[in-house]
């Protein structure tokens with residue numbers, strides 16, 4: 001097919017090809033400038049397999065594989081959507097390609113990245129995490145690529161960057177959608193040429209690192225809006241893995257609840273109480289904007305308060321059992337950790353509410369670092 005566009009500038013996503021049950025469908029992505037085939041505007045085309053069985057065979061194989069994989073690393077699921085993601089993770093582990101994990105906050109992106117690394121040939125080499133949203137551009141550049149002594153004020157000694165430290169292993173670039181614009185071409189270069197340049201030097205050195213990136217943003221929309229470089233997006237999304245939100249797969253909730261409670265060391269009585277059909281049905285009806293992380297935090301609160309709390313933070317805070325929050329059968333350290341988690345959650349939730357959702361204002365009023373407040377909000381599933 002000979003496609004030509006009306007103008008020289010084309011949309012960043014020109015055409016989408018999707019496999020369907022009986023073949024594939026290609027569809028134009030943007031009305032402007034439009035796509036023309038022999039002078040006729042083209043919107044979509046379908047391609048079918050040569051015989052009926054041809055497209056069915058891989059689909060059947062895929063279905064059989066999906067039926068088998070209900071876990072990947074510490075992630076568990078039974079829904080078709082999550083199992084399809086697990087299959088992709090397994091494929092990603094078997095190769096060296098760059099991976100882009102896309103999903104809302106708390107859907108398990110960090111755990112998926114670690115599990116891919118652990119299942120890969122690089123498992124015994126380092127796994128390094130860099131949060132691209134946590135640092136200003138100059139510090140992030142040094143964090144990623146390192147710096148020479150005197151490269152900038154305060155660079156009192158030479159420092160290795162994460163890419164060098166992760167040599168032979170994997171680097172996990174969390175919140176890649178927050179990568180400052182000035183660093184985007186630098187990361188692109190690393191992905192294309194597999195070489196880095198420390199701040200303060202003019203020479204490039206080779207690196208052998210597998211990149212897994214994650215974002216809670218719709219990165220394609222960021223590209224369309226001109227905030228994220230399309231060439232970098234395509235370099236990152238060689239293997240794109242979507243992680244579905246919890247509300248898109250409420251059938252996974254019982255299994256996930258069991259897994260989380262076991263991990264939290266729930267007693268058999270607590271397990272019975274918190275996996276009772278009524279309680280699970282309530283959990284399945286809740287919204288969980290913070291996804292599995294929020295569900296996990298809620299279950300932790302249930303264990304602390306020794307009660308099947310209704311799945312709403314406000315209800316939980318108003319629970320009459322709150323004053324009996326101490327469980328002396330736990331170690332002091334564990335009990336303290338859980339109480340602190342609950343306090344942190346409730347504090348930052350109330351703080352943000354008080355300041356109408358304005359993070360900078362809330363951080364200033366609470367005398368907290370804004371980046372730290374963001375981190376807390378994300379950890380507790382209160383902000384994506």
Ligand SMILES: Nc1ncnc2c1ncn2[C@@H]1O[C@H](COP(=O)(O)OP(=O)(O)OP(=O)(O)O)[C@@H](O)[C@H]1O
Nearest residue numbers: 074075076105106107108109110111256292293378
């Ligand atoms: N399918 C799952 N099965 C069991 N636990 C899960 C699953 N998905 C997520 N979790 C748990 O939810 C919590 C949050 O996961 P994780 O930190 O990987 O999320 P995330 O998507 O990286 O979040 P963020 O975008 O905010 O960084 C972890 O405790 C993780 O173990």
